[in-house]
Amino acid sequence: xxxxxxxxxxxVNPWQMALQQLDSVAERLKLEPPIHExxxxxxxxLIVSIPTMMDDGSEKVFTGYRVQHSLDRGPAKGxxxxxxxxxxxxxxxxxxxxxxxxxxxxIPYGGAKGGVTCDPKQMSRSELERMxxxxxxxxxxxxxxxxxxxAPDVNTNAQVMAWIMDTYSVNVGYSVPGVVTGxxxxxxxxxxxxxxxxxxxxxxxREMARHWGMGLxxxxxxxxxxxxxxRHAALFLQNECGCRIIAVSDSKGGIYNPRGLxxxxxxxxxxxxxxxxxxxxxxxxxxxxxxxxECDLLIPAALENQITSANAPNIRAKVIVEGANGPTTPExxxxxxxxxxxxxxxxxxxxxGVTVSYFxxxxxxxxxxxxxxEVNQRLERIMKxxxxxxxxxxxxxxxxxxxxAYMVGVARxxxxxxxxxxxx
Ligand code: NAD
Numbered sequence: 001x002x003x004x005x006x007x008x009x010x011x012v013n014p015w016q017m018a019l020q021q022l023d024s025v026a027e028r029l030k031l032e033p034p035i036h037e038x039x040x041x042x043x044x045x046l047i048v049s050i051p052t053m054m055d056d057g058s059e060k061v062f063t064g065y066r067v068q069h070s071l072d073r074g075p076a077k078g079x080x081x082x083x084x085x086x087x088x089x090x091x092x093x094x095x096x097x098x099x100x101x102x103x104x105x106x107i108p109y110g111g112a113k114g115g116v117t118c119d120p121k122q123m124s125r126s127e128l129e130r131m132x133x134x135x136x137x138x139x140x141x142x143x144x145x146x147x148x149x150x151a152p153d154v155n156t157n158a159q160v161m162a163w164i165m166d167t168y169s170v171n172v173g174y175s176v177p178g179v180v181t182g183x184x185x186x187x188x189x190x191x192x193x194x195x196x197x198x199x200x201x202x203x204x205x206r207e208m209a210r211h212w213g214m215g216l217x218x219x220x221x222x223x224x225x226x227x228x229x230x231r232h233a234a235l236f237l238q239n240e241c242g243c244r245i246i247a248v249s250d251s252k253g254g255i256y257n258p259r260g261l262x263x264x265x266x267x268x269x270x271x272x273x274x275x276x277x278x279x280x281x282x283x284x285x286x287x288x289x290x291x292x293x294e295c296d297l298l299i300p301a302a303l304e305n306q307i308t309s310a311n312a313p314n315i316r317a318k319v320i321v322e323g324a325n326g327p328t329t330p331e332x333x334x335x336x337x338x339x340x341x342x343x344x345x346x347x348x349x350x351x352x353g354v355t356v357s358y359f360x361x362x363x364x365x366x367x368x369x370x371x372x373x374e375v376n377q378r379l380e381r382i383m384k385x386x387x388x389x390x391x392x393x394x395x396x397x398x399x400x401x402x403x404x405a406y407m408v409g410v411a412r413x414x415x416x417x418x419x420x421x422x423x424x
Contacts, residue, residue, distance in 0.1 A: 003305065004085040010308025012329045014093035017304075020330050022096070025406040028399070034422060035414050039099075042092055043076075043110075044068040048138035050116065052131040055124050064135045066114040068148055069095035072416040075146055076112035077102060077354060079153025079182075080160070082128075083303075086115035090304070094153075097325055098354070100409035101347040105386045107358040112148050114139070120155045132160050136167040143168070145178030145364075151357050152182040152228065154303065158194065162187060178364045181357035190360035192375035193353075197323070198232020199376070200352015200383050205233075205297055205321045206241055207387035208344045208401075214296070214318065217242035220258075222295040222317065224287060225302030226250045226266065226276050229323045229350060233299055234263045243297070247290050250276040251302070254290040257282035292316060300327035307332045315341060322346035337400050345402040347409060348390055355382050 003011045019040060026036040050062040065088055068076040078098040081091075091113050099111030116135055120128055142148055152161060161180040165187060168179045177188030185191060192199070209216050221243045223230045230248065237243040244260040252275040255261065266279055277284050291298070291306065294316040300306045301323030307315065312328075312335035320336065321344045322328065328336070328343060336343055356379055363369050370378075386408075394404035 004087065004090075006085060007305050008308060008310070010310035010329065010331070011305035012308070012331070013089055014304050014326050015089035017326060017330055018093040018096045021402070021406060022410065025403060025410050028397075028403065029407060029411055029414070031410070031414055032418075035417050038417060038422065039070070039410070039413065042067045042069045042095055043071055044142065045088070045092070046139070046142055047088065048135070050131055050134045050138065052127065052134060054127055062116050062118050062131055062135075064114065064116040064138065065091040066112065066139055066142060066148070067091045067095040068110065068112040068142070070099040070110040070413060072413055072420065073103060073110055074108035075110065076148040077109035077151070077357065078112035078114070079151045080114040080116070080156050080164075081153040082116050082118050082120045082155040084117065084119045086117045091115045093304075094325055097347055099413060100406060101351045101354055103409035103412040104347050104390065104405050105351045105355050105382050106412065107355060107382075109354070109358065112150075113153070114150055115153075128160070129163055132163045133167045136164045137171060140168060140171055143179060145176060145361070149178070149357070149361060150180050151353070154227070157228070158182055158184045158189065178361055181360040183360070188360075188364050190356055190363055190375060191370065191372040192379070193356045193360055194228065195232040195236075196356035196379060197229045197350050197353030198234075199236055199379060200355065201229065201233040201299060201301070201321055201323045201349055202236035202240060203352065203380060203383040204344055204349045204387055205237065205299075205319070207384055208321070208342070208391065209297075209319065211387070211391045212319065212342055216297075219243045219296035220246045221297045221299065222247040222290060222293050223299045223301055223323075224249050224254070224290055224306060225300065225324060226270055227301070229353075230299070230301035231263075231267050231270065233301060233323055235267065237297070238263050246295060247285065247293055248276055249285075249287050249290045249302075253277040254285045254287060255279045255282040256285045256290070256293065297321060300324045303327070305329060307336070309335065312336055315339070317341060319344065322349045325350065333400065333402060343401055345405045348386055348405045351386065352379055352383060355379055
């Protein structure tokens with residue numbers, strides 16, 4: 001199995017990485033072999049071709065994937081990604097990580113993920129809409145509020161979710177808002193969903209720093225990726241924890257200012273379509289340089305395979321909080337552990353998004369919507385409980401924090417399988 005052609009040095013195949021992480025925790029938990037074996041296989045995998053009419057009248061056929069890793073604790077849940085590097089192994093890994101994530105925060109879902117191999121930056125809005133609607137119609141047999149509920153991920157957003165909801169609804173003949181989460185509030189979305197992953201990253205950073213005995217007031221923060229997760233995490237860490245954001249980046253590179261960047265201005269610039277390195281008040285740096293800056297908190301919030309055996313020896317952060325899914329390879333994990341760097345793993349750190357997606361689904365079922373304050377209070381409670389539980393496991397078991405979070409999540413899924421039994 002290979003990694004994508006654009007993957008950084010030291011990158012590993014994400015599915016191999018996900019399996020390796022599961023295997024090592026299965027051994028530690030002494031999982032029964034049939035349960036372990038079941039969890040090593042995704043429950044359901046769908047690969048579809050998506051013929052799409054382009055604006056110039058030509059037709060392009062894209063490939064789309066939906067993988068449901070586990071349905072053991074409830075309907076499958078997970079985002080949809082549009083990116084040139086999307087392939088089956090990436091989607092399988094992301095689906096498995098969703099299973100553990102939902103279990104760590106103890107929400108009643110299994111894990112899934114979807115993706116289309118495409119370059120959305122080269123496509124017009126109407127091309128994206130046609131591709132999304134055709135992809136949705138191919139997914140109709142396996143998605144639904146009781147079966148599998150997609151959400152936004154890299155390069156997808158509330159508008160894409162609205163197209164999915166509309167296509168599904170038109171096909172079944174009535175409105176089904178619960179088929180996706182991360183929708184606009186005007187069609188049944190939840191207040192606070194858009195910023196929920198970034199808010200969860202902030203809560204996790206704050207809670208784990210507290211357990212770790214590190215204050216966040218004035219802490220220097222470096223963020224890789226300035227999309228949905230990165231920009232909200234930056235804003236909340238700055239405004240609610242007193243952190244100084246000294247460097248951020250996007251796919252074109254980064255900007256560094258040891259005195260602190262103006263996050264609001266950077267958000268305005270990037271929302272208007274500007275790229276981070278064009279921001280004038282700081283020094284331009286590469287993504288490689290950014291990851292190796294000296295800082296208190298390093299937050300990878302872009303893609304997987306960013307901290308590898310090639311650059312882990314050069315990382316100078318005190319704590320890494322994984323906003324992205326799978327940014328650290330297992331080899332890098334070992335190096336970071338030896339260097340005494342605390343890594344707060346993705347399945348905990350970025351679980352705020354799926355938690356508020358769950359709230360959106362619950363509100364939709366009741367057709368009764370909560371205030372932003374209610375959403376944020378409930379998110380706080382769930383994230384804080386999960387942080388306390390993972391920290392307690394980390395201390396009790398004397399393992400790294402990823403292993404601790406996996407022990408909590410995998411044990412919960414295994415218990416559900418044990419209780420239900422393996423049919424027939
Ligand atoms: P996004 O599309 O909104 O933003 C991605 C950002 O990463 C952009 O700024 C992009 O320019 C940057 N980027 C892309 N390639 C890069 C590279 N090679 N180097 C540096 N920066 C690069 O995506 P998002 O929703 O913010 O997701 C980011 C990560 O967080 C992904 O791993 C995703 O799976 C994970 N995540 C997202 C959510 C969510 O609710 N959106 C929830 C949980 C986890």
